[in-house]
Amino acid sequence: MSLLITNGRIITASDDYHADIFCQDETITAIGRDLPSHRFQADRTIDAKGQYVLPGGIDVHTHLDMPFGGTTSADDFESGTMAAAFGGTTSVIDFAIQYRGQTMRHALDEWRRKAEGKAAIDYAFHMIVTELEDAGLNEMDRMVRDEGVSSFKLFMAYPGVFMVDDATIFRALRRTGDNGGLVCMHAENGGVIDELVKEAIRKGHKSPKYHALTRPSRAEGEATGRAIALAEMAGVPIYIVHLSSADALEKVKQARDMGLPAYAETCPQYLFLSYDNYEEPGFDGAKYVMSPPLREKWHQDVLWKGLAKNDLQVISTDHCPFCMREQKELGRDDFSKIPNGAPGIETRLTLVHDGGVRQKRITLNRFVELCSTTPAKMFGLFPRKGTIAVGSDADLVVFDPAAKTTLGVKTLHMRVDYNPYEGTIVEGSPSTVISGGRVVIDNGQFVGKKGAGRFLRRQNGHVSC
Ligand SMILES: [Zn+2]
Numbered sequence: 001m002s003l004l005i006t007n008g009r010i011i012t013a014s015d016d017y018h019a020d021i022f023c024q025d026e027t028i029t030a031i032g033r034d035l036p037s038h039r040f041q042a043d044r045t046i047d048a049k050g051q052y053v054l055p056g057g058i059d060v061h062t063h064l065d066m067p068f069g070g071t072t073s074a075d076d077f078e079s080g081t082m083a084a085a086f087g088g089t090t091s092v093i094d095f096a097i098q099y100r101g102q103t104m105r106h107a108l109d110e111w112r113r114k115a116e117g118k119a120a121i122d123y124a125f126h127m128i129v130t131e132l133e134d135a136g137l138n139e140m141d142r143m144v145r146d147e148g149v150s151s152f153k154l155f156m157a158y159p160g161v162f163m164v165d166d167a168t169i170f171r172a173l174r175r176t177g178d179n180g181g182l183v184c185m186h187a188e189n190g191g192v193i194d195e196l197v198k199e200a201i202r203k204g205h206k207s208p209k210y211h212a213l214t215r216p217s218r219a220e221g222e223a224t225g226r227a228i229a230l231a232e233m234a235g236v237p238i239y240i241v242h243l244s245s246a247d248a249l250e251k252v253k254q255a256r257d258m259g260l261p262a263y264a265e266t267c268p269q270y271l272f273l274s275y276d277n278y279e280e281p282g283f284d285g286a287k288y289v290m291s292p293p294l295r296e297k298w299h300q301d302v303l304w305k306g307l308a309k310n311d312l313q314v315i316s317t318d319h320c321p322f323c324m325r326e327q328k329e330l331g332r333d334d335f336s337k338i339p340n341g342a343p344g345i346e347t348r349l350t351l352v353h354d355g356g357v358r359q360k361r362i363t364l365n366r367f368v369e370l371c372s373t374t375p376a377k378m379f380g381l382f383p384r385k386g387t388i389a390v391g392s393d394a395d396l397v398v399f400d401p402a403a404k405t406t407l408g409v410k411t412l413h414m415r416v417d418y419n420p421y422e423g424t425i426v427e428g429s430p431s432t433v434i435s436g437g438r439v440v441i442d443n444g445q446f447v448g449k450k451g452a453g454r455f456l457r458r459q460n461g462h463v464s465c
Pocket of ligand 1: 320
């Protein structure tokens with residue numbers, strides 16, 4: 001199968017030029033202006049005139065088919081990766097969970113089983129670590145060396161479920177100094193939050209907004225600073241996931257100004273939504289219950305500046321959808337029982353293009369860098385993924401910068417009964433999406449195949465500060 005994309009404006013993290021792209025099977029094999037048709041005969045030609053051609057989006061933070069609080073996230077690897085493809089994302093890195101008393105091997109097998117035969121685009125896994133004895137340290141090495149699982153997520157929040165203590169964090173960090181892996185941190189002070197939640201419940205403060213009011217941004221700032229200090233003492237890099245507040249960003253910025261390899265991602269919800277959403281009538285605030293919570297609106301500007309100035313390196317989604325019916329409803333009488341998470345896997349590129357590029361907060365090159373190139377570099381997928389180059393995977397998005405879309409349950413494809421951006425009109429969206437040389441989205445239709453996505457064994461990541 002061969003594919004020719006003509007007349008497109010190719011955008012990578014560093015370049016912006018007009019050329020044709022020829023893909024043979026799953027690989028880009030030629031790029032050039034007016035590729036001669038006798039040498040580059042394609043089974044299919046796509047005319048990208050007037051459109052951008054971007055490297056496929058890489059979402060390094062998704063939770064498909066994930067158990068949480070007595071229920072399971074509403075998208076599995078089939079529906080979730082199809083929705084991702086609609087949104088121009090062609091690779092995801094999801095999280096396998098090593099529960100206490102279980103091995104990482106068991107967790108990886110379990111999550112690969114969830115994805116196999118279902119995923120429509122390529123996928124990889126981080127390993128969530130909830131305990132780390134000596135055997136676990138050796139398993140970390142094996143995950144990095146033999147399984148292509150080169151990153152580990154630890155939690156400073158959710159006591160009794162995911163939270164680990166500083167000693168465990170320090171052990172994990174030190175081990176990555178030897179095996180070359182990367183620790184990703186959920187940085188919120190779980191002890192403080194737990195106290196505030198108990199107090200709120202005791203006082204009868206049970207509506208959704210108290211989810212946000214019991215998770216102050218200071219708790220995120222404190223944990224972010226502590227995580228970075230632990231990494232500094234261990235002499236290794238660290239990556240903060242879903243950074244939501246100015247308090248936390250300040251810690252990352254300070255560290256980077258000192259030359260420390262501290263990195264962080266943020267997510268569209270923290271750029272486009274705010275605490276005000278929790279004040280929506282009735283139980284509607286539950287739609288936005290996620291951790292960290294949405295912050296006051298002024299944090300948004302600070303985060304955008306962080307993205308522009310490279311204090312933040314990545315935009316991921318933390319896609320973890322729960323329906324209002326039967327799922328979010330579990331917490332109707334008690335916010336602490338509302339499953340944490342919201343949908344976003346499909347709307348990342350459109351939102352960031354509209355609110356970032358069109359509003360001139362970031363450049364087109366930076367848009368690609370944040371949504372594809374740096375994610376690939378950070379997590380060991382570059383240059384196979386994350387750029388448009390001869391030899392790279394043919395994961396491409398033909399993106400129409402003028403196409404208008406109204407975001408909402410009816411127009412989107414995530415398997416969830418609400419959308420946080422319902423009714424928002426965005427300009428710019430993918431018209432054709434190619435994954436591994438196969439067209440998966442064509443004229444607004446999914447034409448890919450479930451199960452066609454491949455498990456990606458990752459290298460160790462490399463990013464220069
Ligand atoms: Zn998450």
